[in-house]
Amino acid sequence: MAPFRARRTTVVLGSTALAASLLLTACGSGSGSGSTDSAGGKVTLTVDLFGTFGFKESGLYDEYMKTHPNITIKQTDTQDEGQYWQALQTKLAGGGGLADIQGLEVGRVASVLQKQADRFTDLRTLGLGGVNDELVAWKGAAVKTADGKVLGAGTDIGPEAICFRTDLFKAAGLPTDRTELAAKWSTWQGYLDLGKQYAAKAEAGNAWTDSAAGMFTAxxxxxKVRYSDEGGKPVYDSSPAVKTAWTDATALVADGLSAKLPQWTPEWNKAFTTGKFATLSCPAWMIGYIKGQAGDGGSGKWDIAPGPGRTGNWGGSYLTIPKTAKHPKEAAELVKWLTAKEQQTVLFTKQGxxxxxxxxQAAIKDVADPYFNNAPIGRIFSESAAAMPAQVLGTDDGVIGKAFTDALGEVERTNTAPDTAWKHALDNVKKASGS
Incomplete structure (x- = not known):
């Protein structure tokens, strides 16, 4: 997919007419059939997720239940994906407590395929063998086993940008024009340099960004190659991508540009409203998270610009059906509907x-978001996605990524020397993965 270069008429995010038309279209794509394996033909589908998938917030569950009156959807969620993953492992090991539908983060996919494929339903057996056929090619390929099983249905991907606070930029004398900012931080060194300019004039307690971990992950x-090479061999200790990101992230700390806030913690969540940081490495799914934490008071204060390198992928998810699901047929119908293009379009227009x-992707390229000063998020994230590498996924990507971001937390919050923290990261990977 080529970058979008032509000027286009802006479509406003959250427009009543747009949302209504998308939901009406979406209604027609669902199945009207339901199970009669429960009393009175009523079925309660359980969905267990992490972060903010947006299904509930965008009204998709309500829409589905209107057209499927025998279905009730109950969602549980954990904001911290690491905590969610640990709980999921406990449930998989014990064989109990799993929902009808479980979310799966892209960094965990290779591990599931190689170690736990027998715990999840092959979606082909539920009529969903082609559920990923209309997605970007690498998205579906990532959840397909060597013998052809399809273990998950793709939802979103995480093209990157930078979210920033216009009010804090103005107070520090920095420009707020997206094009100008994208040029100034076209590289990560440019991002650090502009951060130093901000720090020189910003009020005390207002840092350039939230954490070294966020910058490192972005x-x-x-x-393409991060923690494992294309043959599956772990290369996290020698990877140029990891070493360069580590050097830049520790420089961020050394220059006093980090708010030193661990992501997904209550302190981090509160900082979205208190102005503790001016910029944030911002995959598309972060838009919905910012709105949820900053609330109505953040509208117009936040904006979005293309980030360093104008590309990248942070996260992205799948929906899976464990073999212990109580209602696999109904779960499959809901999974198919939630991941269809109509619903994916709604999720972007409402949640990002x-x-x-x-x-x-073709339908959302002209979308703008009034919460973020009418930033052309459709164009910004589409261009980022168009240049996105098809990343090599290793079995322990989640473990490795966490080890490095935890080590960066040591550098920030306990003044551990970067070289010492690096060694701690390597040791923790070996302990956690056994490699």
Whole structure:
């Protein structure tokens, strides 16, 4: 997919007419059939997720239940994906407590395929063998086993940009024009340099960005090879992508540009409203998270510009159906509907979750978001996605990424020397993965 270069008429995010038309279209794509394996033909589908998928927030569950009156959807969620993953492992090991539908982050996919494929339903057996056919090619390929099983249905992907606070930029004498900022931070060094300018004039307590971990994750997300090579061999200790991102992230700390806030913590969440940081490495799904944390008071204060390198992928998810699901047939119908292009389009227009569906990508390229000063998020994230590398996924990507971001937390919050923290990261990977 080529970058979008032509000027286009802006479509306003959250427009009543647009949302209504998308939901009406979406209604027609669902199945009206339901199970009669429960009393009175009523079925309660359980969905267990992490972060903010946006299904509930965008009204998709309500829409589905209107057209499927025998279905009730109950969602549980954990904001911290690491905590969610640990709980999921406990449930998989014990064989109990799993929902009908479980979310799966892209960094965990290779591990599931190689170690736990027998715990999840092959979606082909539920009529969903082609559920990923209309997605970007690598999205579906990542959840397909060597013998052809399809273990997940793709939802969003995570093209990157930079979210920033216009009010804090103005107070520090920095420009707020997106094009000008994108030119100034076209590289990560440019991002650090502009951060130093901000720090020189910003009020005390207002840092340039939230954490070294956020910057590190965004930067390694721009490379095809990160933690494992194309043959599956772990290369995290020698990877140029990891070493460069580590050097830049520790420089961020050394220059006093980090708010030293661990992501996904209550302190981090509160900082979205208190102005503790001016910029944030911002995959598309972060849009919905910012709105949820900053609330109505943040509208117009936040904006979005293309980030360093103008590309990258941070995150992205799948929906899976465990073999212990109580209602696999109904779960499959809901999964198919939630991941269809119409619903992926709604999720972007309302929540900012960038679609993996190529049809949905074409539909959202002109979307703007009034919450973020009418930033052309469709164009910004589409261009980032167009240049996105098809990343090599290793079995322990989640473990490795966490080890490095935890080590960066040591550098920030305990003044651990970067070389010492690096060694701690390597040791923790070996302990956690056994490699």
């Amino acid at each position: 930067e390694v997300g721009q490379q 979750s960038f679609p993996s569906s190529t049809g949905a």
